[in-house]
Amino acid sequence: GAGVSQSPSNKVTEKGKDVELRCDPISGHTALYWYRQRLGQGLEFLIYFQGNSAPDKSGLPSDRFSAERTGESVSTLTIQRTQQEDSAVYLCASSSTQAEAFFGQGTRLTVV
């Protein structure tokens, strides 16, 4: 596609349920990032994928969070046993190496 695509755009889930968020990066972009943005706050780095290298998971806030990426294509971010503090917009971005990142429109997650 022309840009980074994320789905779903909105997700409301009950506390304790698992959720899976999807990101389709721009074709040919080797780098993929997940960020979290709470209401009124800045972007918080979660995880970084670069080609077939081991991902940099240093930003994941707890072991309830995990992410996968198959090659240089789709990535999924999974949050297990969701908590209310997980409510935020989850943004995915992709880039060529050392170039600017392009963002998807985000998934707005609300845990009730």
Place this chain on the structure above:
Amino acid sequence: RKEVEQDPGPFNVPEGATVAFNCTYSNSASQSFFWYRQDCRKEPKLLMSVYSSGNEDGRFTAQLNRASQYISLLIRDSKLSDSATYLCVVLPSGGSYIPTFGRGTSLIVHP
């Protein structure tokens, strides 16, 4: 010290005003720098890259001062549509190329 720091504002200016934002970064080995714009409830979008020699794009001018480790964004002849949050982004060199975002500076342009 935070890796990338910005004054959150808000900067409240009238149409036609000139306004400038600064951003400081802590990693002296940082390689690439960008300004992004984020509208309310939208994703960040690239506004412009920042080059060592400084660069201009219409009403927008970006500058980099490596010695003092800051970048700046100057907006001339502000428009109502410039109202947004402006994010400073720093990309380190070597190792993981993870863009670090500042918290953003809020700009409100009023009639």
